[in-house]
Amino acid sequence: MADHSISGKTVLIAGGAKNLGGLIARDLAAAGAKAIAIHYNSDSSRPDAERTLADIRAAGAEAVAFQADLTTAGACAGLFADTVGAIGRPDIAINTVGKVLKKPIVETTEAEFDAMAAINSKAAYFFIKEAGLYLKDNGKLVTLVTSLLGAYTPFYSTYAGAKAPVEHYTRAASKEFGARGISVNAVGPGPMDTPFFYGQEAPEAVAYHKQAAALSAFSPTGLTEIEDVAPFIRFLVSDGWWITGQTILINGGYTTK
Template sequence: MAEGSTTSDSQPRTALVTGGSGGIGRAIARRLSADGFSVAVHYMGNADKAAEVVREITGTGGQAIAVSGDVADEAAMVRLFDEVEAAFGGIDVVINTAGVMVLSTVVDLDLDELDRMHRTNIRGSFVVSQLAAQRLRSGGALVNVSTSQTRMQHPTYAPYAASKAAVEALTPVLARELRGRDITVNAIAPGPTATPLFLNGKDQEAIDRLAQLAPLERLGTPEDIAEVAAFLAGPSRWINGQVIYPNGGLA
């Protein structure tokens, strides 16, 4: 699809959700389908989970496909964008939820793990953002995903928060670089959210303690985050170059 092209009134809008087989990505893919989008559900390692999301969407009358690729591999992602455009005619929205989280104190951090995480969270975000900037149709939206840990400063989150701080720096700059294209670029930075990624390795005491941090006294849900992503993907054309913190009032 040529740069700057638009979606016709008769053609459904298309969304690509990276990490779409995971907790937050899955909720976003389902929500965007409910809003009328055709959805490309990206996965890296779990084809079965991605296929489940596709079945959920098509089972309710929506359109969806599963697509695979390493978000940090620019050649693989070019092929993926080509595949989505071939299936649906173009791409209007990219929600970039793919990410890796490594928890460690700074003093004990395995630097190989840092490199692995940064490859996905930083390089992957740049690769996806670059392709979105090149390929999104006019009226489109890119939504990157950060974390409220960039503000909360909890011990053991420094490596992860540092990688997501790069995403927060990238987002408003790209929004300004796309002046005149009618494409919004924003980021969402969730607080503690009840996903398998977040809950992994935490005992019930830790989960309960984290749930009490927010004034609303609960963990977020993937659906809470999907509401914000859907807003930025659709009606919120006057929000641009921002980082939104859906975290129940934590910070």
């Protein structure tokens, strides 16, 4: 039977410098990963990447970081090639990259639509493609989507709409890669207590989201905490290997599918 533990494994995390991606990197290092490559998009995230690298190394794992804009197929291919060159073929690939836009459809520009599609859908697709080429047999692949995929709501058309295709990319990839023992899943957190959430929300919307989940009263902020999500990622890339082709919403009962 294949070894599905994290111990001794090699990991690539897109968007792994900070917030949930950074916590996942630290968590997998603590769980025994041998080497972790983290990706970050912009110079502004470089200090966060350096701190995450230091924490990974302090946990005993090798750590490298790569900067890239993943909205082209070539950049996704380059990220995997760089990772392989630095730490070897990954056993685990996790894509946390995304961007939120909250705006009425009638006010959305073509440039905004194209940017949201490129970040949330195109980058996810080509990350999955490269994972299919580079992951070791019995590997694990997870893409972050959003719990808004289970919502009936206005204003998030380009965000939830661009994340929605990732559900099918995930199903298709799980079928195509399954013969090699690779499991492929999507995880949709609820609104999380990170700058990723607050940048798009007015105070009244924040107040609504903080009480919208069934378990909001039991959360320190009323929102999904990154600490609520990371253990499920760890499970999916280890003992949860039998789960594949699924979209799992982790949100305290904020939405359901």
